[in-house]
């Protein structure tokens with residue numbers, strides 16, 4: 301039986317120890333490769349993982365005061381592991397010289413799409429006839445709260461939209 305020079309351990313035992321060590325090393329490598337992403341997914345809330353994103357909605361320099369315009373834009377949505385790009389809209393209104401607001405496209409009652417009525421100067425929801433004023437407040441109908449608003453940023457006349465914030469219940 302061959303004996304290694306330094307340790308006095310037979311070569312076959314040393315070789316076996318080496319292979320066992322290699323196998324344990326590979327196992328721990330595979331276990332870490334599987335468990336680290338799983339731990340990040342389970343322990344870190346999705347909101348912290350998501351970078352704040354701004355979507356460009358369009359040019360607001362030519363908006364007429366208090367005349368809402370529906371703007372179409374693309375937004376990324378995180379769905380579990382997937383990030384989906386989807387088309388959505390915002391109703392954008394210039395309320396004052398430097399005040400622009402962007403409302404979410406869904407009625408705050410049951411989520412129907414509402415529209416701006418030029419003749420009546422109100423947002424109207426066809427589903428259960430909720431009516432909202434140009435500043436998003438509920439005028440009548442079953443809607444429990446004003447229109448939701450996007451976080452906005454203006455850069456050289458371009459409107460950037462961030463997260464949609466749910467409005468508070470009307471008093």
Ligand code: FES
Nearest residue numbers: 407409410425428
């Ligand atoms: S969904 Fe708009 S009034 Fe019901």
